[in-house]
Amino acid sequence: MSLLVQKFGGTSVATIDHITNVARRIKKSRADGNDVVVVVSAMGKETDRLVGLIEEVDVRTSPDIRRETDVLLSTGEQVTISLLSMTLMKLDVPARSFTGGQVRILTDGQHTRARIESIDTDRMRATLAEGKVVVVAGFQGVDAEGDITTFGRGGSDTTAVALAAVLEADECQIYTDVEGVFTTDPRVVEEARCLDEITFEEMLELASLGSRVLHTRAVEFASKYQVPLRVLSSFGESDGTLIAGEDRISMEQPLISGIAFTADEAKLTVRGVRDVPGIASKILVPISEAAIEVDMIVQNVSADQSTDFTFTVSRGDYEQARSILEGVAGDIGAAEVSGDNKIAKLSIVGVGMRSHAGVASKMFRVLADESINIQMISTSEIKISVVFDEKYLELAARALHTAFGLAETQ
């Protein structure tokens, strides 16, 4: 007898028909001999509807306003838990719903971005012992005052992983509208293949690069508590992708597991900067004060006393970042500010590259063979990212996908 935590996102519970489909899956998991704890999001566009109401009120945010935002948003998941529990009972599956507060998901008091501090498993275990499915509202908890808190984006995934951790579940299954984690974006590379398994580290690198299957925070959480995660489709029948620690993944790791990319990038270069301590922060502090997120940063060693400093931002932030840089260029004695908002970033990710030399050189050779000029390079232990003209993005993705044999079943 295994204990599974199953999480169903908004698309999977968008209508009563969808909820019925979810209830049937849960019934099947039970028939297969598992105890099930379910975590659900708000139905389809419900959260958007509620956010729309807040926008209509049109009030400046504040801690008190954020407190009320949480009171409002948490109703979305509360609606789903009751409807799913009713639907399960209709299918003769005993079930009981719980809000975040009712299973004592205790958080700090940071409304709209609360962090979980503890979870009381007593009521869930007692309900499972009664032979019932436990249906928990995702995305929400309560603080020490009994005030409702929410977790921000990807919050229901976080709830699922946290419950799986405290209940020591055998697996945390994240049901979504895709079949699993793919080697790359199937809309661009037709041969993209659903991975059977992938490590937490690889998933984190892929997720943060745009493969938006799972929220980064949930993967970090799962990695920290070594909760095996499985991403699978609410609508299909495949086993999806298992995301786990390296000890749980097959011995024979492929060289690379996936290719992530985004065309939504821009780069900015400050040329002829004096190469002295503190110069990077003088450039980046005004950027971060404008709430612009910086991604890749490259600075070369200087031959003389000056250097070039280059970084990438989201394309939407390009104009603002550029005008900030032009404002500070004089202060830091820079010769010139230049930029390019027609670039793409592509990364190859794989724990296999730790033990195999030559992954980078192979990647660069493949790109060179296609006459793609690499403008920036950045590497981590299990990832190599490059920036190039965005017009080459599809070509590069396809060539690398083939070169690294990602289309072939392992």
Add this chain to the structure above:
Amino acid sequence: MSLLVQKFGGTSVATIDHITNVARRIKKSRADGNDVVVVVSAMGKETDRLVGLIEEVDVRTSPDIRRETDVLLSTGEQVTISLLSMTLMKLDVPARSFTGGQVRILTDGQHTRARIESIDTDRMRATLAEGKVVVVAGFQGVDAEGDITTFGRGGSDTTAVALAAVLEADECQIYTDVEGVFTTDPRVVEEARCLDEITFEEMLELASLGSRVLHTRAVEFASKYQVPLRVLSSFGESDGTLIAGEDRISMEQPLISGIAFTADEAKLTVRGVRDVPGIASKILVPISEAAIEVDMIVQNVSADQSTDFTFTVSRGDYEQARSILEGVAGDIGAAEVSGDNKIAKLSIVGVGMRSHAGVASKMFRVLADESINIQMISTSEIKISVVFDEKYLELAARALHTAFGLAETQ
């Protein structure tokens, strides 16, 4: 400094514009030097939307299903408290929302029709002491397990009166979409006038007879705890109608306060019933087992050994009740079952008739002058009800309204 409990129903909070209107009223009450506790219902048709979702699930009811129904329905009010609190803050009025559970409105475990057992005033008083408006979700509480419960129809009125009682508020103001309690239905009698005041007893008689301004349960509750109630419009500027104990109402009571009526009635007569003990229950038990509500019951003393037994039901129940009666007629040795589903019931209500003889005879004379034949009569201490052919309803209402001087300001 007074403490007011103000309740706003679904129509008053149907949109953000409506909620803004409500927030302005609350702001004004505060500017007038009052502390304010607000109770709100779900927005407009939100409860209907949620009930529609339950109907879509289409599951037989049970205690567990009713538990989930409460989890679902309670979200309606939770949405309103957050939006109203935000809107108040936007108008620079400090405010804080509370669900039923958060102010510890403790109830029994009878889901969808729970009864309040106790309310903890600590958190509300502390919030008022901070200079904030307390915004409480109507219609809901929690049971000893921490499970969400709801109160059934008119539940938000009940919450408001209960909070006023435990907080010893100076007045419980029920804001609605009508100006107050009228002498009779203004759609039928043009001269109908909004009453300045009325006693709890009179209000109970009028409410149960179809003047659906306030739910009977809330009035009973207010009467029991002697909480002065005021019904007034969310949209107008008048003082509405004060409903209170006789000690709070002006000395000079009018003879009658109001005329209630409904055309939605039917009567059934079992003729030639043997006049022996237990015969009434033999007739009525099968009716009540079919969940048909019986209103007026009239049985005359019998001259010989048999009598006629007549009662009224809602028109929608007429056919079913009639066929049940025909089924039992043989068992009780009845000669005949007859009926009429074209009747109306009209009642005049007033504490003044306690001390004034002749109210009944005046009523009957007025009806006789209009050639209206009375088919049934039933009286209580402060009410006289009659049944007649429904075609005379408007005529009777107008004639009595004039005869008892109800149009004249007191």
